[in-house]
Amino acid sequence: MANKLLVPLVAVAAVFAHFVFRPRLQFGDQRRAVYNHVPGTCRAVEGVVHGSEDIVRTRDGLAFISTGVRPAPVLTPDPWYLQGVGKILLFDLKNPGDAVRELKIEPEGKSEGLEPHGLSLYENQESGEIRLFVVNHHKDGDRIEIFRYIRQSAILRLIRSVQHPLLYNVNDVVAMGTDSFYATNDMYSVRPWLKRLERFLSPCWSNVVYYNGSDAFAAADGFAFANGINAPPSGNLVYVCDTGRQAVQVFQRLVDNRLQMEREIHLATSVDNVDVCPDTGAPV
Numbered sequence: 343m344a345n346k347l348l349v350p351l352v353a354v355a356a357v358f359a360h361f362v363f364r365p366r367l368q369f370g371d372q373r374r375a376v377y378n379h380v381p382g383t384c385r386a387v388e389g390v391v392h393g394s395e396d397i398v399r400t401r402d403g404l405a406f407i408s409t410g411v412r413p414a415p416v417l418t419p420d421p422w423y424l425q426g427v428g429k430i431l432l433f434d435l436k437n438p439g440d441a442v443r444e445l446k447i448e449p450e451g452k453s454e455g456l457e458p459h460g461l462s463l464y465e466n467q468e469s470g471e472i473r474l475f476v477v478n479h480h481k482d483g484d485r486i487e488i489f490r491y492i493r494q495s496a497i498l499r500l501i502r503s504v505q506h507p508l509l510y511n512v513n514d515v516v517a518m519g520t521d522s523f524y525a526t527n528d529m530y531s532v533r534p535w536l537k538r539l540e541r542f543l544s545p546c547w548s549n550v551v552y553y554n555g556s557d558a559f560a561a562a563d564g565f566a567f568a569n570g571i572n573a574p575p576s577g578n579l580v581y582v583c584d585t586g587r588q589a590v591q592v593f594q595r596l597v598d599n600r601l602q603m604e605r606e607i608h609l610a611t612s613v614d615n616v617d618v619c620p621d622t623g624a625p626v
């Protein structure tokens with residue numbers, strides 16, 4: 343009798359474990375496929391002490407680097423990374439032998455509490471203006487900092503700081519104009535223990551928010567973990583990396599700036615940031 347009961351109990355436990363643990367297993371890359379890429383000769387760039395979460399570069403080869411972001415509370419914090427100080431660094435790809443340099447932020451004092459995560463550039467072809475959009479996990483809440491880069495003095499001058507109730511767990515940003523952008527909220531929960539539960543159960547409550555310069559709304563939702571976001575120069579598509587689904591999702595940008603799913607590119611690995619090929623506009 344006991345054996346007869348054991349069989350259905352094991353079957354039920356197996357189904358339960360499959361649905362409960364699968365999202366966590368996928369996110370942790372335990373089923374990952376490994377591909378061998380040969381990008382060419384690599385060397386470490388001096389001056390980036392605590393790693394980098396994102397890098398963006400101008401058409402003429404200036405790379406802006408975010409460093410000092412702390413590990414998410416759902417991960418086991420590494421004491422080394424907890425010592426990091428938030429900075430924006432600059433690396434000139436035309437002078438690759440040089441080390442990075444830290445960019446000064448104006449007005450003075452605005453660099454306090456900076457914990458930069460995702461980055462995006464907006465380059466005005468006519469005026470030459472370069473704007474850097476920075477996801478900042480400020481101690482008083484997430485925000486998007488919009489800086490103007492002053493090339494002559496290598497300064498980032500703060501133009502505006504965008505806070506909105508819909509920007510609460512921001513991971514990455516893509517500039518669509520001088521003051522407009524899409525941003526990903528990688529999770530819905532804000533409290534650390536709820537984040538752990540959400541990461542574990544993966545209920546797909548993550549979303550993408552559009553900010554039009556004065557207000558924001560959810561442009562797309564239902565992501566397991568919306569991470570990197572980018573757009574081709576044409577601006578008619580938006581690419582979103584869903585780390586939980588291990589895929590890049592391609593969206594059509596509608597006239598009201600909401601996003602409509604066009605296709606999904608499965609990559610069999612936990613995708614983070616996405617770049618854009620400057621020649622073709624394709625995600626890379």
Ligand SMILES: [Ca+2]
Binds near residue numbers: 395460570615
């Ligand atoms: Ca990211």
